[in-house]
Amino acid sequence: MPPLGIEERYSFNQVRNRALKELAKLILVPPLLLSVLTRASRTSLGYWTVPCHGLAIFLGACVRTWYHDYLQGRDAKRTGGEKTIGTIPRVKGKLPGNIDIVVRLFANNDSGYLYDLFLELFDQCQSTTINLRIFGIDKYVSIDSEHIKYALGPGFRHFWLGNTRKELLENLLGDGMLNRDGDLWKTQRAIARPFFSNDRVRDFTLFDKHAQRCMSILSDLEPGQAIDVADLTWRFTTDTASEFLFGQTLDTLSFNEADGGFGSFINAFGEIQDIAFKRSSFGALWPLTELFGDLTEPLGNVVKQFVDPIVQRALEHKRKMVEKDQQIEADQCTFLEYLAWKNDDVGLIRDQLITILIAARDTTAALLAFTIYMFTQHPEVAVKARAEVLEHIGPNGTPGIEELKKLKYLQAVFNETLRVFTPLHASIRESKPTGILLPPSDPTYPRGPMYLPPSSTLIYLSFLTHRNPALWGEDAHVYDPERWLDPERSQRVTANPAIFIPFSAGPRTCLGQSYALNEASVFMVRLLQRFEHFTLAEDKQLAPPWKTKPLPTGSSIFGPGYPGTKRKEVEKIWLGNHVVMFSKGGIWARVLKASE
Numbered sequence: 001m002p003p004l005g006i007e008e009r010y011s012f013n014q015v016r017n018r019a020l021k022e023l024a025k026l027i028l029v030p031p032l033l034l035s036v037l038t039r040a041s042r043t044s045l046g047y048w049t050v051p052c053h054g055l056a057i058f059l060g061a062c063v064r065t066w067y068h069d070y071l072q073g074r075d076a077k078r079t080g081g082e083k084t085i086g087t088i089p090r091v092k093g094k095l096p097g098n099i100d101i102v103v104r105l106f107a108n109n110d111s112g113y114l115y116d117l118f119l120e121l122f123d124q125c126q127s128t129t130i131n132l133r134i135f136g137i138d139k140y141v142s143i144d145s146e147h148i149k150y151a152l153g154p155g156f157r158h159f160w161l162g163n164t165r166k167e168l169l170e171n172l173l174g175d176g177m178l179n180r181d182g183d184l185w186k187t188q189r190a191i192a193r194p195f196f197s198n199d200r201v202r203d204f205t206l207f208d209k210h211a212q213r214c215m216s217i218l219s220d221l222e223p224g225q226a227i228d229v230a231d232l233t234w235r236f237t238t239d240t241a242s243e244f245l246f247g248q249t250l251d252t253l254s255f256n257e258a259d260g261g262f263g264s265f266i267n268a269f270g271e272i273q274d275i276a277f278k279r280s281s282f283g284a285l286w287p288l289t290e291l292f293g294d295l296t297e298p299l300g301n302v303v304k305q306f307v308d309p310i311v312q313r314a315l316e317h318k319r320k321m322v323e324k325d326q327q328i329e330a331d332q333c334t335f336l337e338y339l340a341w342k343n344d345d346v347g348l349i350r351d352q353l354i355t356i357l358i359a360a361r362d363t364t365a366a367l368l369a370f371t372i373y374m375f376t377q378h379p380e381v382a383v384k385a386r387a388e389v390l391e392h393i394g395p396n397g398t399p400g401i402e403e404l405k406k407l408k409y410l411q412a413v414f415n416e417t418l419r420v421f422t423p424l425h426a427s428i429r430e431s432k433p434t435g436i437l438l439p440p441s442d443p444t445y446p447r448g449p450m451y452l453p454p455s456s457t458l459i460y461l462s463f464l465t466h467r468n469p470a471l472w473g474e475d476a477h478v479y480d481p482e483r484w485l486d487p488e489r490s491q492r493v494t495a496n497p498a499i500f501i502p503f504s505a506g507p508r509t510c511l512g513q514s515y516a517l518n519e520a521s522v523f524m525v526r527l528l529q530r531f532e533h534f535t536l537a538e539d540k541q542l543a544p545p546w547k548t549k550p551l552p553t554g555s556s557i558f559g560p561g562y563p564g565t566k567r568k569e570v571e572k573i574w575l576g577n578h579v580v581m582f583s584k585g586g587i588w589a590r591v592l593k594a595s596e
């Protein structure tokens with residue numbers, strides 16, 4: 001069996017065997033050693049057999065952790081050389097293996113404000129990069145803008161996506177660019193890049209067509225009728241992306257889910273992502289929850305059954321063109337035709353298409369939905385954005401690239417939504433098999449260079465970096481687009497762009513940034529031309545479960561109200577964190593048509 005390698009496709013059996021081996025190391029090896037010892041010394045443990053074997057597992061874990069720390073300490077000295085370097089502070093829970101922390105993390109996810117518990121952990125450790133060490137397995141979590149910048153940019157070569165991340169979505173993303181490192185990633189990115197260049201995504205006809213459909217849906221609502229705008233924007237980006245990628249829309253805006261093919265495709269597509277998210281909460285041992293088979297396999301087959309014939313047709317079309325000695329017009333074709341022109345591998349084309357669909361859809365939908373949520377909470381923002389649209393484009397004008405450039409306030413609104421409700425709230429990298437010296441930390445809790453051991457999992461929470469008062473000022477929790485227009489306040493980002501990374505940074509930065517912002521702008525222009533007032537339908541909205549007032553007393557660098565975020569006071573929705581952030585139960589709003 002080939003070893004799990006960076007460019008390999010992972011078979012589920014390989015992944016399951018890997019997890020079983022890890023489990024065996026944890027719970028089988030120590031009792032086996034004990035049995036060998038007792039046999040060799042002809043000792044009978046009698047009634048003590050079970051407790052002694054339990055104790056052996058516990059001691060085995062302690063010895064392994066101690067040895068692991070010893071090796072790390074040695075490597076840290078080697079990596080640091082003459083320099084004095086620190087170790088990343090470890091979270092110290094009350095129970096062995098930090099079980100209590102795991103329980104609290106699940107509870108925070110289930111009923112708390114997103115990532116609140118982490119604020120407490122960072123504060124306890126007085127560090128913005130911490131080691132959770134759960135059941136003896138190190139997991140580093142960071143909100144440190146300097147450390148994240150290093151991993152994404154200058155230290156890029158020391159990191160890769162890592163096997164843990166790739167195993168989760170192998171059945172959906174396969175060889176797609178979001179799931180590969182090394183040469184395959186480079187090739188995939190190089191092929192796709194020209195298609196997402198600024199010039200290429202300037203044709204707004206497609207965005208406009210689907211945006212206009214959304215406006216018709218909104219216009220047809222009964223007076224006072226509420227709509228889930230998270231669902232509407234999701235359908236908008238699904239239809240737009242599918243037409244952009246495949247050349248045919250999935251037409252989810254017709255709300256006709258019963259229609260066989262694409263309905264099952266969209267469901268399977270969503271379900272795989274749900275499974276992947278659940279897997280991620282079990283860490284590297286998740287395959288043990290699927291001992292009897294890969295839960296994503298049947299769903300992956302549904303996806304393939306839907307996409308492969310479309311890919312085959314594109315390849316057939318290409319063959320006919322080649323026979324007739326025709327050339328493809330790069331600026332006239334769909335992404336699928338473009339990919340088919342570049343290679344003949346159905347699997348590779350499918351993986352790349354699915355990757356872009358996954359990257360393009362929920363992210364941009366979230367940007368739009370959270371912006372509308374903010375319109376409901378800050379009517380003055382909607383009024384100002386609408387005035388700008390009317391001034392530069394008029395009540396019926398068509399948004400083109402030149403018009404959009406003039407919408408400075410709308411750009412500030414999007415920036416502020418991307419800051420406060422950053423769709424990709426977290427991401428993950430793995431360091432390569434050599435120890436690394438992380439640069440000095442950001443000013444939140446000043447620390448010198450710290451040692452990151454080889455092959456470490458580093459999860460970074462841009463959600464919290466974007467809301468950190470030490471980087472953004474005391475009003476970091478306030479939604480205020482003006483901060484992007486005020487030279488003094490916007491200076492914080494210009495001086496240190498690493499504090500704002502909604503589209504990531506460095507060589508793996510988002511390929512679809514222009515596409516996303518143009519698509520979102522066209523939607524918003526159409527919305528603001530037709531509607532002028534937005535309210536949250538609180539009677540429909542799933543209310544957050546926490547009590548907002550009084551806030552807990554005490555304070556930390558993250559502001560008063562420790563250990564929670566200050567936004568808890570004002571938030572009317574309940575944030576959830578799948579791959580992309582969302583509002584549990586949707587975002588229900590009522591919209592008022594603009595007076596003619």
Ligand code: HEM
Nearest residue numbers: 359360363364367424427502503504508510511512515516
């Ligand atoms: C508001 C909308 C969007 C946001 C906030 C966003 C954010 C991001 C982020 C943070 C990453 C890095 C992920 C990581 O390294 O773990 C990323 C990667 C990527 N995004 Fe986006 N994205 C958006 C829209 C889009 C769209 C519309 C497309 C395509 C049409 C797209 C295509 C990609 C691709 C292909 C990558 C992978 C790049 C690589 O690994 O080299 N994104 N995006």
